[in-house]
Every structure is written in C-alpha cells, then in structure tokens.
Amino acid sequence: xxxxxxxxxxxxxxxxxxxxxxxxxxxxxxxxxxxxxxxxxxxxxxxxxxxxxxxxxxxxxxxxxxxxxxxxxxxxxxxxxxxxxxxxxxxxxxxxxxxxxxxxxxxxxxxxxxxxxxxxxxxxxx
Numbered sequence: 046x047x048x049x050x051x052x053x054x055x056x057x058x059x060x061x062x063x064x065x066x067x068x069x070x071x072x073x074x075x076x077x078x079x080x081x082x083x084x085x086x087x088x089x090x091x092x093x094x095x096x097x098x099x100x101x102x103x104x105x106x107x108x109x110x111x112x113x114x115x116x117x118x119x120x121x122x123x124x125x126x127x128x129x130x131x132x133x134x135x136x137x138x139x140x141x142x143x144x145x146x147x148x149x150x151x152x153x154x155x156x157x158x159x160x161x162x163x164x165x166x167x168x169x170x171x
Contacts, residue, residue, distance in 0.1 A: 052073050
C-alpha cells in the first residue's frame with residue numbers, strides 16, 4: 046500500500062495513472078496519509094517500511110527499494126510468500142476482457158472469456 050504525504054486524492058490518481066501504479070494508495074491530505082507519516086515518524090519519501098498487523102514497525106527503511114530487497118525484508122519479518130498471478134506469461138496472449146464499442150457513446154459492453162468452472166465477482170461503481 047502506498048501512503049502519500051501532502052497530496053490530494055486527485056494528485057494520487059494522476060500519479061498512479063502516469064507511472065502505472067497498480068497497488069492501493071491513499072493521499073496525504075484527504076486519505077489520511079499525513080497523520081500516518083507523523084505517527085510512524087516517517088521523515089522522507091519515498092520510503093518503504095514494514096508494519097506488523099499490531100502496528101509495530103518491523104523494518105524502518107528498505108533501501109534500495111528493489112523487488113528483491115522488499116521481498117527479502119518481508120520474509121525476514123515473518124511474511125509468507127504467496128503466488129502472484131498478475132501479469133504472468135500464461136495470460137499474456139489470452140484475450141480475457143474486451144470492452145466496446147470504442148469510443149463508448151451510451152452503452153459499453155464487457156465481454157469476459159473465462160475457462161469453464163471459473164468464477165469472477167464484478168463490481169461497478171458510479
């Protein structure tokens with residue numbers, strides 16, 4: 046989760062879209078990030094820290110914040126590595142979702158191509 050300091054929700058949404066961020070982020074001003082920075086005495090950003098479910102800081106700073114150093118730090122702190130099916134090569138050439146027409150005028154159609162026996166949950170917010 047990304048916890049921002051000093052920005053609005055709109056700024057966070059824009060930043061995430063520009064840099065392709067796909068994990069959850071909260072803004073500093075509107076999402077409660079500023080008090081979290083104060084509570085945990087986070088001095089600079091970007092900073093990667095590990096916070097235990099009981100809200101104890103297990104690792105104050107992971108530097109450099111590479112995938113390997115973050116995964117290693119989480120494992121040392123007691124985390125359990127889970128398989129991640131996001132962007133794996135087996136799905137790279139499958140057309141799972143199509144949306145049309147493009148551009149959408151009044152109605153958009155979502156077509157999901159699922160394997161037999163697979164389930165999904167779809168929530169649409171307006």
